[in-house]
Amino acid sequence: xxxxxxxxxxxxxxxxxxxxxxxxxxxxxxxxxxxxxxxxxxxxxxxxxxxxxxxxxxxxxxxxxxxxxxxxxxxxxxxxxxxxxxxxxxxxxxxxxxxxxxxxxxxxxxxxxxxxxxxxxxxxxxxxxxxxxxxxxxxxxxxxxxxxxxxxxxxxxxxxxxxxxxxxxxxxxxxxxxxxxxxxxxxxxxxxxxxxxxxxxxxxxxxxxxxxxxxxxxxxxxxxxxxxxxxxxxxxxxxxxxxxxxxxxxxxxxxxxxxxxxxxxxxxxxxxxxxxxxxxxxxxxxxxxxxxxxxxxxxxxxxxxxxxxxxxxxxxxxxxxxxxxxxxxxxxxxxxxxxxxxx
Numbered sequence: 001x002x003x004x005x006x007x008x009x010x011x012x013x014x015x016x017x018x019x020x021x022x023x024x025x026x027x028x029x030x031x032x033x034x035x036x037x038x039x040x041x042x043x044x045x046x047x048x049x050x051x052x053x054x055x056x057x058x059x060x061x062x063x064x065x066x067x068x069x070x071x072x073x074x075x076x077x078x079x080x081x082x083x084x085x086x087x088x089x090x091x092x093x094x095x096x097x098x099x100x101x102x103x104x105x106x107x108x109x110x111x112x113x114x115x116x117x118x119x120x121x122x123x124x125x126x127x128x129x130x131x132x133x134x135x136x137x138x139x140x141x142x143x144x145x146x147x148x149x150x151x152x153x154x155x156x157x158x159x160x161x162x163x164x165x166x167x168x169x170x171x172x173x174x175x176x177x178x179x180x181x182x183x184x185x186x187x188x189x190x191x192x193x194x195x196x197x198x199x200x201x202x203x204x205x206x207x208x209x210x211x212x213x214x215x216x217x218x219x220x221x222x223x224x225x226x227x228x229x230x231x232x233x234x235x236x237x238x239x240x241x242x243x244x245x246x247x248x249x250x251x252x253x254x255x256x257x258x259x260x261x262x263x264x265x266x267x268x269x270x271x272x273x274x275x276x277x278x279x280x281x282x283x284x285x286x287x288x289x290x291x292x293x294x295x296x297x298x299x300x301x302x303x304x305x306x307x308x309x310x311x312x313x314x315x316x317x318x319x320x321x322x323x324x325x326x327x328x329x330x331x332x333x334x335x336x337x338x339x340x341x342x343x
Contacts, residue, residue, distance in 0.1 A: 030208035037063040038173065039073065041198040047185060048192040048208050055188060062184055066177055069094040070169050082159060083166045089158045098169055098176055099154050101284055106149045108308055109292035110300070114149045114263040118168045121261055124268060140266035147263060174198040175241050175287025182283070195283075202239040202283045212236040212334070219338075220244050220275040220315050221323055230325075231277075231313060234334045239283035243290035244275035244315075260294045271297035272316045274323075279311040279331050286310075302326060 033045040033056045045059060069078045069092040078095055082088035090096055105113045120143050123135060135143075146164045153160050161167065169176070174197045181195045182202045192205030194213045203213040212234035219230040233240070245260045260269040276293035280286040289310060293301035298316050305312050311331035318324045327335055 033059060035060055035063075037177065037197065038067060038071065041174065043177075043181070043195070043197040045181060045185070045196075046194045046207075047190045048206070049190045052188050052190065055185075058184060058188075059181055062180055063177060065092065066094050066180055068092070070098065070173060070176075072168050072170070079167065079169070082161065086163070086165070087158065087160045094176075094180070095159075096154075096156065098172065098284070099152075099159065101176075101288065102149065102169070102172070103152075105285065105288040105292065109289070109296065109304065111148075111150065111263055112295035113171070113288045113292040114147065115167045115169050115171065116147045116149045116152065116165060117261055117263045118166050119143045119146055120263070120266055124261060144263075144266045147266075171291045172284050172287040174200040175239070175283035175285075178202045178239065178283035200239075200241045200283050200287055201235070203235040204237050206236065215240060217242060217277050217313060218275075229338050230315060231338060232336045233279075233313075233331065235279075237281075238279050239281065239286045240277060240279050241283055241286035241290045242275055242277040243287075243294045245269070245273075245294055260291075262295050269295045269297070272318070273298050273301070273314060274317060275315045276301060277313040277315075298326065 029048070029051070031047050031049070031051055035043050035056070037043055043059075043063070067077070068074060071077050072079055072083070074080060078088060078091060088095075102113070102115050106115075120140075123139070123143055146162070149167075151162050152165070152167065177197050178195050178200050179202065181197070182193065182204070185193050185195070186204075192207070194201065194203045194207070201215055203215075207213050213236065215233050215235055216229040217231040217233060217240075219226075219228040222228045243260075261267070262269045273294060276290045278286040278290040278293065280289065289304070289308070289312075293304070293312070293314070296304070298314060301312065301314060304310070305328050311328040312326070313328075313331065313335065314326040316324055316326070325337060327337075
C-alpha cells in the first residue's frame with residue numbers, strides 16, 4: 001500500500017511538472033503582429049507572453065489616431081489644421097508631448113533639430129515635389145525668416161505659429177509611434193517585446209529564448225538593395241534610431257546635396273558623418289538626436305552624447321577616405337562590428 005501511494009504521488013508530481021511546463025511554454029510563446037502605417041511604412045511588433053486578444057486591432061487603432069493628429073498628408077489632421085490656420089487648441093493626447101520633446105531637443109542640439117524647416121527641405125528638392133533647384137543666398141535667407149522652432153509658442157492647451165510658419169514632425173514621427181505602441185503593450189501587461197516601425201526600434205525585456213533582442217544596423221556605404229550590415233547590437237530596455245544622408249541626395253553642377261538641412265545656415269549639411277545610430281530610453285528622443293547629429297557632424301555629436309546620457313554608433317569617412325566608426329562606451333559591450341574600426 002505504501003509503495004502504491006508513493007507511485008501515485010510520483011505520477012502526480014510528474015503530471016504537475018508537465019502541466020506547469022506546458023503553461024509556462026504557452027506563456028512565453030513569441031507572437032508577431034505586422035501592419036502598415038503612415039502610408040507605406042511597415043511595422044513589426046513581437047512580444048513574448050500569453051496572446052492578448054484583439055491586440056493587433058488596438059495597435060492599428062492607436063496608429064490611426066496618431067496619424068490623424070500628426071500627419072501632414074491628412075488634410076483634416078490636427079497638424080494640417082494648425083498649419084493652415086496658425087493656431088490650434090489641442091484635441092488629442094498626442095500633440096503636446098511631441099511639442100515638448102521637440103522643444104527640449106531643439107534647445108539641447110544648438111537648434112539643429114527643428115520641425116519648422118519644411119520650407120527649406122521643400123526648396124532644396126527633398127519635399128514631395130522632388131524638384132531640383134539651385135538656391136541663391138537671398139532665397140535661403142528669405143526661407144530662413146519663416147523657420148525657427150524657438151519662435152513657436154505653445155502651452156498646455158494650445159499652440160500658435162508666426163505668420164507663414166509650418167511645422168512637420170516627420171523627422172521623429174516613426175520614433176514617436178514606436179513609443180506609443182510600446183506603451184500600449186505595457187498597458188496590456190506585456191513586458192518582453194520589440195516594436196519596429198520603419199527601422200526605428202524599442203525593446204524591453206527578452207526574446208523567446210530569454211536573451212536580449214538582436215538587431216542589425218545597416219552599412220551606409222552600400223546601396224539599399226544590398227542591405228549589408230555594419231553592426232549587430234543586443235538590446236534590452238533601450239530604443240534605437242538611425243539617420244543618414246547616404247541614400248537621399250542628388251548631384252547638381254558637380255556638387256552633392258544631401259537631404260539633411262542645417263537650420264542654422266539654411267543649406268544642406270556637409271561633413272564626414274555618414275550615419276548616426278542613437279540609443280536612448282525612448283525612441284522619439286533617439287530619432288530626434290539621430291537627425292540632429294547628422295546636422296552637427298562627428299565632433300559635436302560626440303560631445304552631446306556624453307552630456308545628454310545617450311549612446312551612439314557614428315559611421316564616418318576619415319580624411320584619407322576610409323570608413324571608420326565611433327562607438328560610445330555605454331553601448332560598446334553590446335555591439336559587434338562587422339566592418340569599420342571602432343574607436
